[in-house]
Amino acid sequence: MSYPYQIKSFEQYQEAYKQSVNDPGKFWGDIAEHFTWRKKWDKVLDWNFTQPKIEWFAGGKLNITENCLDRHLATLSDKPAIIWESNNPEEKTRIVTYERLHKRVCQFAQVLKNNGVKKGDRVCIYMGMIPELAYAVLACARIGAIHSVIFGGFSAQSIADRLDDAKAEFIVTCDGAYRGGKDIPLKSVIDDALIGNKVVKRVIVYTRTRTPVSMLKGRDVWWEDEMTKVTDTLPVEEFGKAEEMDAEDPLFVLYTSGSTGKPKGVVHTCAGYMVWTNYTFVNVFQYQPGQVHFCTADIGWITGHSYIIYGPLSAGATSLMFEGIPTWPDAGRFWDIVQKYKVNILYTAPTAIRSLMGFGEEPLQGKDLSSLQVLGTVGEPINEEAWHWYDEHIGKKNCPVVDTWWQTETGGVLISNLAGVTPAKPSWATLPLPGVQPVLVDEKGQEVTEKDEDGYYKGNLCLKAPWPGILRTTYGDHERCRTNYFATYENLYFTGDGALRDEQGFYRITGRVDDVLNVSGHRIGTAEVENAINMHAGVVESAVVGYPHDIKGQGIYAYVIYSGKPDVDDLAKKDILATVSRIIGPIAKPDKVQFVSGLPKTRSGKIMRRILRKIAEGETGSLGDTSTLLDPAVVEEIRNGRL
Ligand code: PRX
Numbered sequence: 001m002s003y004p005y006q007i008k009s010f011e012q013y014q015e016a017y018k019q020s021v022n023d024p025g026k027f028w029g030d031i032a033e034h035f036t037w038r039k040k041w042d043k044v045l046d047w048n049f050t051q052p053k054i055e056w057f058a059g060g061k062l063n064i065t066e067n068c069l070d071r072h073l074a075t076l077s078d079k080p081a082i083i084w085e086s087n088n089p090e091e092k093t094r095i096v097t098y099e100r101l102h103k104r105v106c107q108f109a110q111v112l113k114n115n116g117v118k119k120g121d122r123v124c125i126y127m128g129m130i131p132e133l134a135y136a137v138l139a140c141a142r143i144g145a146i147h148s149v150i151f152g153g154f155s156a157q158s159i160a161d162r163l164d165d166a167k168a169e170f171i172v173t174c175d176g177a178y179r180g181g182k183d184i185p186l187k188s189v190i191d192d193a194l195i196g197n198k199v200v201k202r203v204i205v206y207t208r209t210r211t212p213v214s215m216l217k218g219r220d221v222w223w224e225d226e227m228t229k230v231t232d233t234l235p236v237e238e239f240g241k242a243e244e245m246d247a248e249d250p251l252f253v254l255y256t257s258g259s260t261g262k263p264k265g266v267v268h269t270c271a272g273y274m275v276w277t278n279y280t281f282v283n284v285f286q287y288q289p290g291q292v293h294f295c296t297a298d299i300g301w302i303t304g305h306s307y308i309i310y311g312p313l314s315a316g317a318t319s320l321m322f323e324g325i326p327t328w329p330d331a332g333r334f335w336d337i338v339q340k341y342k343v344n345i346l347y348t349a350p351t352a353i354r355s356l357m358g359f360g361e362e363p364l365q366g367k368d369l370s371s372l373q374v375l376g377t378v379g380e381p382i383n384e385e386a387w388h389w390y391d392e393h394i395g396k397k398n399c400p401v402v403d404t405w406w407q408t409e410t411g412g413v414l415i416s417n418l419a420g421v422t423p424a425k426p427s428w429a430t431l432p433l434p435g436v437q438p439v440l441v442d443e444k445g446q447e448v449t450e451k452d453e454d455g456y457y458k459g460n461l462c463l464k465a466p467w468p469g470i471l472r473t474t475y476g477d478h479e480r481c482r483t484n485y486f487a488t489y490e491n492l493y494f495t496g497d498g499a500l501r502d503e504q505g506f507y508r509i510t511g512r513v514d515d516v517l518n519v520s521g522h523r524i525g526t527a528e529v530e531n532a533i534n535m536h537a538g539v540v541e542s543a544v545v546g547y548p549h550d551i552k553g554q555g556i557y558a559y560v561i562y563s564g565k566p567d568v569d570d571l572a573k574k575d576i577l578a579t580v581s582r583i584i585g586p587i588a589k590p591d592k593v594q595f596v597s598g599l600p601k602t603r604s605g606k607i608m609r610r611i612l613r614k615i616a617e618g619e620t621g622s623l624g625d626t627s628t629l630l631d632p633a634v635v636e637e638i639r640n641g642r643l
Helices: 010-022 024-032 064-068 070-076 098-114 131-143 156-166 186-193 223-233 270-284 302-314 333-341 350-357 384-394 478-486 526-534 571-583 609-616 633-640
Strands: 043-048 053-058 080-085 094-097 122-126 146-149 170-174 177-179 182-184 202-206 220-222 250-256 264-269 292-295 318-322 345-348 374-378 401-404 438-441 457-463 493-501 507-512 516-519 522-525 539-549 553-562 592-595
Touching: 010 024, 024 043, 024 053, 024 270, 053 270, 064 070, 064 131, 064 270, 064 302, 070 098, 080 098, 080 131, 080 333, 094 098, 094 131, 098 131, 098 223, 122 131, 122 156, 122 186, 131 146, 131 250, 131 302, 146 156, 156 186, 156 250, 156 264, 156 571, 170 186, 186 202, 202 223, 220 223, 250 270, 250 302, 264 270, 264 478, 270 302, 292 302, 292 333, 302 318, 318 333, 333 345, 350 384, 350 553, 374 384, 384 401, 438 493, 478 493, 507 516, 516 526, 516 539, 516 553, 522 526, 526 539, 526 553, 526 571, 539 609, 553 571, 553 609, 571 592, 609 633
Parallel strands: 080 318, 122 146, 122 170, 146 250, 170 202, 202 220, 292 318, 292 345, 345 374, 374 401, 553 592
Antiparallel strands: 043 053, 080 094, 177 182, 250 264, 438 457, 457 493, 493 507, 516 522, 539 553
16 A cells, blocks of 8 residues: 655645645545545535534545455455454464455454344444454444444443443443453443343353353344354355445444543544544554554554554554553563564553553563654653653664644544654644644633743644544534533634643643543543542542642542541542442542542532642642632641641
8 A cells, every 4th residue: 555645754744734724625635535435525524613513525425444444455465454462472363464354344244234233323342452343343334333432441330321322222242351460351241231221132242251151042142153154154245245334424432531421422424534544644653564553552442443443454554453451461561562573663652651661671671672663652741751761762762752642532643743754842742733723722712822931822722623533523412512622612622631832833732621630541520530439328529630640640639528437447448449440440440539528619619629639739838819718727627638
C-alpha cells in the first residue's frame, strides 16, 4: 500500500493545513478518493454546531471492513494483519494474516447473522485482548451491526447500565480473560449483569481460560460451535458479503464518562471515522509498509479501536495486539515484546512510562530495542521527566516522540507532532492536524488574545469546525450530545480540557477543566464515583476530587461523611472501596478516603470542590475566599485530617 496523502515535510504540513481550512470539501474529498467505495459521496461536508448536525461524505456507500480487509487481499494476503502476544510469555504467538483475518471476520459475521443479529442492532463485546475480539468487532462492522465494546475491567453494574442504554440484544464474551497474574471471569460478570435483563437474546462465549461457566439454555452458545456450523455449511464466498452502509450509518458506540450522570454512548459513523483514523495513523506515526505497530491500549478504549484495529488495518499495516500488562511477569515485558517482534512503532500511555521508569534501567538490560523508529504517547499530559526517559532510554534519542492529544469523541488524534516531520517539544502536543481548528476561549467563550505572565495564551480548548472523525451524537439522546459539547460556547465544540498556546502556535494540554478525572489515562467522572460511594449503606454524603499522583497522573481523593464508626480496622474504608468496585469497576476505586464530619458548602448547598481540590493537593497556604461557606470551620477540620 502507498499513502499519497502522507505528509513528508514541514512545508507540506503547512500547505496541507492551509488547504484543509480553506477548502475542506476539496481537501477531504481528494483524500477519500484513496478508499474503496461502493458509491461515491454526493457532498463532502454539511454541518452546523447548533443542532449539532455533522455529515461527512453524505450519500456515499461503503463498508469499512472492505477497506480494512478485502482491498488488501490482492497484495497483502499473506502479510500479518495482527500479531498476537499472549499474556503468558510461553504461549505460542498467533499470526493472523490478512487472508486469515478476512476469513475469520466473514465467518463470525455469518455466526452473528445465524444468531439473529441484523444491521443496526447493538452488539455488546466484553472480551479480553485476543484476536477473536478483533474478529467480533470487524464482524459487526461487516454486517452493519453497531458494536459497543466494554473494557474487561468494568463491573456487572456498569455493563448492565450500558446494555440498557444501548438496548443491546446481543453479547459476545469469553469464559474469562488473563491479565497479568489474574484470571478475570468475564462470563460470570456478564451473568450478573443480565440478572433481570429481558432484552438480551443471545450471548456468544469464546473459550479462553477454561474457567467454569454456566451456560443458560436458549440464551448462551459457544463461539466454537457456532463457527463450526458456518464452515460446515457454507463456502466462504457465501458468507463473505459485506453489508452496504451509508457513510453516516453508525459504526459503533463507545461509552465514556462525563462530568454529570452516567457514561454516555459516543457514536461514530462509518466513512468519516474510517478516513480520520487512517489519515491520522499514516501521518502521525509516519507508518511505512512492513512496519510493526504496537499500540498497548486495550480495545475497550477508543485508542484500541482507532490504533489497533481501524487505523492500522485500513492502512494494510501490521498491528501487534498484546493480551497482558506491562509489569507481568516482570517490568521488562514491553521490551521483550519489542525485541521479539522487532517493533517499529510503540504507542503507549504516560502512566505506563512512569510506572516502568520506576523500575529503573534493570528491566532494559540486554533488551534489543534497535528496531524502534517512532514512539508515541496518549491519554494524559506527559510530564517532562517521563518524556525524556522515554526519549533517552527507549528511543535512544533516535526516535521521534509524538505526544498525541485526542478524545473518545474525536475518533482520532487532533493535536500532535508528525513523527520526524514536524517539531517535537517535551510535554507539548504541539500542532493541530490538517482539518483541526483549535481555539482557546475564556469562561465567557471569548477568544483569548492576551498572553499570561509566562508568555502563553491560556484558556479552554475548543474546536471551531468539524473534522471527519468527530462524534455525531450520543446514543439515544442527541440533546445530551448538544448540551455536553456544543452548548457551553456558541458555535464551538468544547473539549473539557484546558490548554496553553505558545508563540509558535504549539499547544500544551494542561488537563480537564470540568469534573472529570483522568486516572492512568482513564476517564472517570467525579459524580459517577460519588454516586457509587453513596450506594454504601453507611455513607451519608461524599465528594470526590483528583490530586496529582506520581504514576497515575491523577489519583482519586474521596471525602466521606459516614454514619457509623469509620475507624474500626479500616473496615468502613474497605467496604466503600468494594462498593465502588462493584458499582463501576476497580479502576474507579479512590486512592484516599478521608472521613469528615461535614463538607464545605455554599449557603445554597453547593459543594465547593475548589477548596477540596486544594486540600487534596496539599495546599498549605490560602484556600481562597471561604466567606460564602455555610460553615467555614469545617475547612480547617478537613485540612487537619488530610491523608
Ligand atoms: O484530558 C485529555 C486527556 O484525555 C482526555 C480524553 O480521554 P479519553 O476520551 O478517555 O481518550 C483517551 C485517549 C484518546 C482528554 O480530554 N488526554 C488525551 N491525550 C492527551 C491528554 N491530555 C494531555 N495530553 C495528551 N496527549
